[in-house]
Amino acid sequence: MKKMVSILICALALMVGHIQAQEVELTKEEKKALQEKIDSIQHAEAVEAINAKKFTLEADQVVFKYGQTAYVTSNTNFVSVDGEDAVVQVAFNIPAAGPNGLGGVTVNGKVSSYEMRTDKRGTLYLSMNVMGVGISARLDISMPKGTNNATVTITPNFNSNRLTLNGVILPAFKSSVFKGRSI
Template structure:
């Protein structure tokens, strides 16, 4: 009796699984579109890896520009800005910080301020996951600040926080880290 009951249960379970199966069938256009999306995703991953390697090399050679497209102010306010007039650059020990949230005017002629200084105490660390932190002190006529850069692994999208030593008006710039020769920034008049 038990054997008959077990056989009936197995038979019913198999029939119910078969009766309830449903399969989505895709058209040729849908399959082609899915393949194109997969290919595009792989290409983006490859480009991100190349851009990350270029960014790391630029950091190591102390010859980079972070072109910022977003500013985050001390109290969390955010401004979207043009990347060719908002940047931080470093060439050997010459650092430039330009913040221009307005469309012209200002002390630098492009809508904000431009300060230059000498970079020192430069440090670069890579964690176990491959994320990079880069820090430096910048001293000059119009700037005395600590600059901290964060570059996540696999992309050249980075953020830089400028912490002034004399006040608490920190600002964070978010954008793309590039080797200086690939950058297209416009530097205004500095202090």
């Protein structure tokens, strides 16, 4: 009798474990609706962070002046704004350490002319100037409606070495960037 009870308990435990281990199957429409809700929440967080001037654009792609593209690490390639302070950092996966110790450049500056607008399609545009010891540039950010994917074009004031970063905008507290040495 004891043997029979213990076998039944083991079988029941295996069945419960098997039921819990099964994934919930979602239809294509349910997956799409769930992704749209997630994107909408991330967009709202990004807009709130931009309004508060506490955000980071973590870039995973860099586009150079003539269209050449490089895929990069998002935690070392970013534009960060915290109130009136901004940090722009690019770091490439190269053997040379570069001025910031990560294979690129890190510059700090002060934000001015912070202007945000939204077009009739819902795309958010943010323009600002960043001035500091190592930077004097105009930053133009665009973020389409319903997503936190964004593009920032960095246009230096004293040369034509334009640089574009593509990535996502996150509230500063959700960002996990690694800042190198500043110029």
